[in-house]
Amino acid sequence: MPPTICMRCSTNRAVVKRPKNHHKLCRECFLAVFEDEVHHTITSSKLFVPGERVAIGASGGKDSTVLASVLKTLNERHGYGLDLVLLSVDEGIKGYRDDSLETVKRNAVQYDMPLKIVGYDELYGWTMDQVVETIGKKGNCTYCGVFRRQALDRGAKILDIRHVVTGHNADDVAETVLMNLLRGDLPRLARSTSIVTGDSMSAVKRSKPLKYAYEKEIVLYAHHKKLDYFSTECIYSPEAFRGTARSLIKNLEKVRPSAILDIVRSGEDMARLTPDKGQAACACDEGEGMGGCGSADGRTSGSEMAQMEAKLKAQAGAESLETEITSSGTPSTEKTVSLPIRGRRTKEAAPVPLQKLGSCIKCGYMSSQAMCQACTLLETLNKNRAEADIAI
Numbered sequence: 210m211p212p213t214i215c216m217r218c219s220t221n222r223a224v225v226k227r228p229k230n231h232h233k234l235c236r237e238c239f240l241a242v243f244e245d246e247v248h249h250t251i252t253s254s255k256l257f258v259p260g261e262r263v264a265i266g267a268s269g270g271k272d273s274t275v276l277a278s279v280l281k282t283l284n285e286r287h288g289y290g291l292d293l294v295l296l297s298v299d300e301g302i303k304g305y306r307d308d309s310l311e312t313v314k315r316n317a318v319q320y321d322m323p324l325k326i327v328g329y330d331e332l333y334g335w336t337m338d339q340v341v342e343t344i345g346k347k348g349n350c351t352y353c354g355v356f357r358r359q360a361l362d363r364g365a366k367i368l369d370i371r372h373v374v375t376g377h378n379a380d381d382v383a384e385t386v387l388m389n390l391l392r393g394d395l396p397r398l399a400r401s402t403s404i405v406t407g408d409s410m411s412a413v414k415r416s417k418p419l420k421y422a423y424e425k426e427i428v429l430y431a432h433h434k435k436l437d438y439f440s441t442e443c444i445y446s447p448e449a450f451r452g453t454a455r456s457l458i459k460n461l462e463k464v465r466p467s468a469i470l471d472i473v474r475s476g477e478d479m480a481r482l483t484p485d486k487g488q489a490a491c492a493c494d495e496g497e498g499m500g501g502c503g504s505a506d507g508r509t510s511g512s513e514m515a516q517m518e519a520k521l522k523a524q525a526g527a528e529s530l531e532t533e534i535t536s537s538g539t540p541s542t543e544k545t546v547s548l549p550i551r552g553r554r555t556k557e558a559a560p561v562p563l564q565k566l567g568s569c570i571k572c573g574y575m576s577s578q579a580m581c582q583a584c585t586l587l588e589t590l591n592k593n594r595a596e597a598d599i600a601i
């Protein structure tokens with residue numbers, strides 16, 4: 210069989226079959242098309258203003274590493290005029306975050322960007338290892354997600370930066386759309402589809418430039434661009450519900466590659482039909498809905514991505530005429546679907562247009578409740594710690 214020729218340049222040999230639309234492209238064309246699509250997302254949604262200082266939420270994982278690399282490339286190519294900074298959160302997870310932070314430190318040198326690291330221990334007095342020691346592994350993702358969101362905001366404030374970009378990809382967004390659909394939480398669904406989150410009350414704007422990029426294409430981009438990233442998954446167990454939604458999406462993608470973008474678009478359409486869209490947007494919302502276990506790196510049924518990465522590495526050396534990107538292996542199926550009990554959600558699910566943003570009485574962080582989510586969680590943790598001390 211003769212080698213397949215790239216359908217874009219009609220010159221080079223195709224080495225990539227795009228997971229998104231099965232187009233067969235050469236390395237250069239794939240990288241160019243991927244970058245052009247992110248550029249289109251950025252310009253069509255007017256994401257940046259010239260001269261803006263932007264913090265990239267960097268975990269060392271593939272999503273945020275690709276985001277940093279692509280933003281650097283596009284910033285130089287198209288003259289965005291952005292001042293890019295890497296912002297990392299140290300959750301305090303030994304054997305996971307300490308290693309991935311080493312990757313971020315190398316990225317800072319490779320991309321010539323300043324790096325700021327903020328730690329859970331200095332911000333909250335707790336590392337995730339200590340949280341898990343206290344509450345166990347179940348539900349720890351909720352704590353981590355809430356803490357991470359605030360940590361990024363606080364890090365941005367320390368740097369006097371008002372815009373944080375995160376590596377959330379199309380799979381992450383589709384996953385959140387499905388989760389909120391299954392929970393019947395339309396207001397949250399509406400908020401999660403927006404490329405920019407946060408509102409006029411929030412000092413820090415959040416956005417997702419990779420919102421339309423497939424996770425598999427991010428892996429391919431990182432591979433073909435030879436980016437230095439950390440691919441180990443978080444050692445703590447993820448939320449069972451999120452894992453189930455993720456498996457569902459991966460299965461849908463197998464029979465219909467466009468399913469991921471279709472779900473994202475459907476979510477956007479539903480958002481337009483939601484009356485209180487944006488009204489109740491509060492800083493805590495996304496922490497739980499989107500950020501669970503790094504989302505960018507903590508893969509739940511991650512075996513598929515790990516297999517894909519291993520396959521890419523193996524293929525890199527092999528002289529195969531054509532690289533077929535097929536999804537191998539069956540996705541891990543969740544055995545239990547335990548829905549965490551969260552009283553607030555039921556309340557939030559109902560359209561309550563009068564939800565107002567104020568500040569947390571404890572830490573001053575913006576919150577729709579008297580006390581922000583992080584402080585509420587901290588109160589439980591500190592109570593547990595005090596009780597443990599008494600017991601001794």
Ligand SMILES: [Zn+2]
Binds near residue numbers: 239
């Ligand atoms: Zn080409």
Ligand SMILES: [Zn+2]
Binds near residue numbers: 569571573582584
């Ligand atoms: Zn607070």
